[in-house]
Amino acid sequence: MVLGVPRPIVVAPMAGGPSTTELAMAAGTAGAVGFLAAGYKTPDAVAREVAELRTSRLPYGLNIFVPSSPPADLAPLREYRRALEPEAQRYGVDLPQLRLDDDDNFTAKVEIAAAAAVPLVSFTFGMPEASAVQALRSAGCAVLVTVTDVEEARRAAAAGADALIAQAGSAGGHSATTSPAGYDGSSTTPELVRDVVAAVGLPVVAAGGTGTAADVRRALAAGAVAVQAGTAFLLADEAGTRPAQRQAMLSGRFTETVVTRAFTGQPARALRNRFTDAWSASAPVGYPAVHHLTAPIRAAAAERGDPDALNLWSGTAHRDVRPGPVAEILSRLDG
Template sequence: MLAADRPVIVAPMAGGPSTPALVTAAAAAGALGFLAAGYKTPGAVEDEVRQVGGVPYGLNIFVPVAAPADPRPLHEYRRRLEPEARRYGVELPALRLDDDDHYPAKVELAVSYAIPVVSFTFGVPDPAVVRALRAAGSMVLITVTSAGEARRAVAAGPDALIAQAGTAGGHSATTGPHAYRGTSVASEVLAEVRAVTGLPVVAAGGTASAEDVGRLLAAGAVAVQCGTALLLADEAGTRPVQRAAMRSGEFRETVVTRAFTGQPARALRNRFTDTYADAPVGYPAVHHLTAPIRAAAAARGDAGAINLWAGTGFAAARPAPVADLIAGLTP
């Protein structure tokens, strides 16, 4: 199931890029694609699940993150963002410290639809959740970034792990966001995770070519999860402003930032990541604070204040049908 006909998994990319069209096209190309439940209402997720239909696919769910014990840095960050709000003509929302992203409802949806593969990010689901999904017929994966996280994940009883490197685009699954720097590469995290478990391990992070995928498979990965390489796919829902930024040649590097959401995430370096390089930990409170700014910037086509999630291999991304891109990633 994990590798399908090809050893490539199309990563869940929350915020728009992951669409039912992308997932179904990936399945037609012999790969496994993931829908991204993050940021969506259960109703919106259910609608996408129905659109995908009977092809092999996965659904990624965010595990709720505990509210910070000390909210003062978040209140201060809200104050610092006021000039950005004035710049884009928006109002900052009140600080939201508690938000589970409809986690119980999304888990129940996954159980009721017996979704073939369910992956989790930002933490380890309760063993009872894993048992319920497996009883429904789902294969369960948990995303980890270190050996310690892998040990905790294995205790929940999943079928496999995803070893995510710091080179991956978008949010890191790390459960230690204060210390996270995103310096690891996929081969290192794969080896570290495989050293502590006999479960199958999917490698993720920084893959941009068939050679990259082949090296990770040779190192013991059962499949390789790729996201950034598919951002410009015809079927992806990537915003026009990000498509333009990635193709412009003006963005030369990526950085790990908490500026947009309060959780470490790798993005193209822009004005916002430079200005708020010291943003506090606090997902999803920061995500809600910056949402109006990002939406207004995107509407203006201003790439300087939006989260241009991308991994270190972003320069190799190209526009094409997803079938062509998957073929180009297959050794």
């Protein structure tokens, strides 16, 4: 199997805090595999984390964001910026000017992965160039590409991926979709896995809506070689999930999830809160411009411990999430 670990479970990369080296190592120690999340981090920080995992000799992976191109028409972004002014006032912050670049240091991160021969490298937010995939494979890395439909699966296979992560609409956090305007987040994991397996002859890791051992069994029965779960590990002792998100998840106040572009301009599944109710209908496509735009509001809300303007990323299985050590959460999923 492409993952080379006894348990068919991947602890998902979760950029923005939850993914820590402790989380990835605890997953590896318990017979699963954990991913580091390179998103939003400097190359130096990524290199340090990779070195730590490498020294541990545990299996692990590194996830990298593929840069997105800016939208052709900037008018909807300017309009959204104007509309968000009252939010900025409410939280006592200034909205930054529009920033369209997506310099998440893609090339440097790919080079770090290749130089360290990271065992598993996954991509999200789009298709890496075939040259990047080849460079990683030549360095001894297995390359996984996150896809959300059959067409993306075919493109990832053509780019030379070793395996695919089939991410259904039930998944927490950003969707990897390359068609963010039309994305409705309605696909379910077993269905998507069956379609992708039938279309492309590559191993498929299922992602989305995993809360129980029955969810894992259903994904494997549909043809997946493993399941990548994120939300289930947000309350893990080893996760770096921000206190405001932990409290929100434990509060019982947030009972539904929605797919929204309101926080970042890319569809993402989050707990429904005041901000998603107010802005999901008008938020334009445009990652990372919207991510930069809302960053001060989200930071101020986090500081105040106000969950109503936070991006509380969560999948549809959020009700099954329990705190505890990773090893215990894995035993529940793999029972």
